[in-house]
Amino acid sequence: MRTPEADPPRGGVAQDHPDFVHSLAKGLEILSAFSGGALLGNQQLVKLTGLPKATVSRLTTTLVTLGYLQPDAQTRKLRMGTRVLGMGVTVQREIGLQRVARPFMEALSKSLDLTVSFGTRDRLGLVFLEVARPPTKTRLVTNTDVGSILPLASTSIGLAYIVAAPVKERSQILHSLSRRHKDEWPPMRLHIEKAHQEYERQGFVITQRSWGRDVNGVGVPMRLPQRHALYAFHCAGPASHMPVQRMRREIGPRLLEMIGDIRTAMGEPPLTVLVEPQIHQP
CATH class of the missing domain: 1.10.10.10 (Winged helix-like DNA-binding domain superfamily/Winged helix DNA-binding domain)
Structure with missing residues (x-):
């Protein structure tokens, strides 16, 4: 509810x-x-x-x-x-990021044999703005079409958004998560802090068996200062297809590389670590 x-x-x-x-x-x-x-x-x-x-x-x-x-x-x-639907088409045209990102996402999805998506925050969820799926049997079969919403705190794409959000926005998110989840908040907070440290160290966050399913994911944020906008990208797939070593050594670096290519295509400066220095108490 x-x-x-x-x-x-x-x-x-x-x-x-x-x-x-x-x-x-x-x-x-x-x-x-x-x-x-x-x-x-x-x-x-x-x-x-x-x-x-x-x-x-x-x-x-x-x-x-x-x-x-x-x-x-x-x-x-x-x-x-x-x-x-007409309003949605208008918004997508105005954003323009989908048009630029789509070919890069499709190429990475095909190369890694994984689903590649990006989106932005909708309250305590992450709404998908674009999704690219591989044409193989290992494709991730979930309800992750454009417009689908995933929870912020338990998915790689949501965590990537949280750790890169400006301090004021992130404090609001954490406060709202603590109010909504109450008893679940202490372990959830530790999970977010771990993602924060992970992103500082390697530039991306990973989740294992998220969405309550056997699904792993790697997430990376992307800020577009000229648009005053923050987005998050991720690669997701069956846990059997995304062991931790592969996520750290191959998928994470490839996702970072793809985002760098998208930024270049949009005339944006090189990718930098966006994370604020600490997670604030709600």
Whole structure:
């Protein structure tokens, strides 16, 4: 279940501010639940958002009327409508990074026989903006399409974002993680600190058997100062295909090299370690 009050703001005002429109926020919360092309019914949306059933019903009716959601004729569930998809296309065109990164990602995916993805933060998740998959049987079969969201604290791509985030943003993330996970926070914090040290030492972070599955990953952040934006890239695949030695000796360095090539293609300065000097207490 989502808990919007525990999520760090990305600017704007606090949720108790008189200018904050709660009905709009609830409608956007409904739309945010539709990641990865999901088909969802009202009952599922109640569970995902934590909103009352009557509220969900009113909001989905409004969103369908306006074209932001579309009913599926066979299942009677809902999917994203054309107005949302049109907004997404506009955002992708404005970002432009996908267009530059795609050929480099495809080449690395084919060479390493692994899935290569990149994305940016969406509250306490990492939303995928581009995904390149290898054409072989070892390809990672997960719901990791463009628009899919993975948790920040338990994935290589999410940890790569956290360790490179500016101090203020990272403090907000850690505070929100501690509030959301409570009893799980102490080991989670140690996991983040380990990733922080790992990134300082070698320029990338690794995770083993993350997403609650037999999946390993290597993550690297990339900041684009001119855009005031931070992204994270990762390579992911079955643990049997990504032993620790391979991640450290081959996959991590190759991912760093690819990001350097993307930066060059975009006219950005060379890749540098972005990590702040310490993890701050929430």
